[in-house]
Amino acid sequence: MPELPEVETLRRDLDPEIVGREILKGWISENAPRLVQGMPPQVFLDSLARRRFTGTSRRGKYLVLELDDGTAFILHLRMTGQLLLVDPQSVVDPYARARFWLDDGRELRFRDVRKFGTMWHVADRELVLHRLGLEPLSDEFTTAALYAALARRAAPVKAVLLDQHVIAGLGNIYVDEALHLARVHPLAPARDLSRRQAGAIREGAVRVLEQALSNRGSSFRDYVDSRGRPGSNVQHLRVYKRTGEPCLSCGREIVRTLAGGRSTHYCPGCQRRPRRRATRRVAGAGV
Ligand SMILES: [Zn+2]
Known part of the structure; x- marks a missing residue:
């Protein structure tokens, strides 16, 4: 898409x-x-x-x-x-x-x-x-604005970043790529993220979008430009549709999961799953 x-x-x-x-x-x-x-x-x-x-x-x-x-x-x-x-x-x-x-x-x-x-x-x-959210390559896409938007939502950060009423223009490819650069797990609840993590996601999103623009977009099957030519960004993707291939940062295998009903790709080494507060184990419990 x-x-x-x-x-x-x-x-x-x-x-x-x-x-x-x-x-x-x-x-x-x-x-x-x-x-x-x-x-x-x-x-x-x-x-x-x-x-x-x-x-x-x-x-x-x-x-x-x-x-x-x-x-x-x-x-x-x-x-x-x-x-x-x-x-x-x-x-x-x-x-x-x-x-x-x-x-x-x-x-x-x-x-x-x-x-x-x-x-x-x-x-x-x-x-x-009128209902579209922050425009990612504009001045309004600040860390403070993104942090405030994430803080209002309990859903996984992946799902929130796909919501066009929060940020307009990101889809499945660039959300996965931005979260990998930011080292944030896609299933982390949006409201649990720190301001520093929100800043890293903002920077990651801007970087992947600018890289994709300079490569004229990502073409898997359908996307072509107005003259019917595909973009060349697919070869620069770090996690999207690279399931089983090594992470370019740490070498662990990229895995695929579902988040918000969408196919989601991430590195379990770089993007650690957040600990759930409600299920934290008590140290020393058991015999
Ligand atoms: Zn990694």
Whole structure:
């Protein structure tokens, strides 16, 4: 699933290509009933026709394409969504769910195998984005802000970091990577973490996101950029999907577990399981 670095790579590539371009017309597949949110697909297409792109931005995993009337065309790729900028002669496969023809002859095509992707056309982008949490590559993502957010939650830190209302943009890959760098066990209750640990998680998250951005994202199966090219960050991952391989820091085998219902990878040497206060053994008990 594309996370912040993948969506940001897409945005940075698309920006110089589409800003200034006009949408001539669009098409939505009848086989994608949940793609357009908030209005019927034909109303969506009519409202986007003849609009010109004036800028791009991103919030968490949401891509925001700004339009010349002040409205926003917002996309979320979810599991398998791809936003491709293609030439008119490019072959249309059965997974094309939406197509937008631009005034330079090219086409912005949304391709999505699993059909979880969503799009909106809104006058007020906050209607879609207002509940999102801290933006990890912004000034608001401070140790104090993260520590305060973690302190309110009893759930495992892994689950809390995946919650887009707490931090926007992290998913399964980068949470596992950030926790490994921070040497924090994924099942540690969020509210039991110290300020120092919160600071280490913040630093780890920023580092893994910046590294992934510089490698143009992590591609396992589905993520490709707007020209269909995969990112190269997978070879730089330290724990994610490295079950049974040696930890790059200590040599112990990376293990896989479940946290918050999600597949979770960590090093049992670097990321010690926290002692549970309620079950602490009494020294000297027994015969
Ligand atoms: Zn280790």
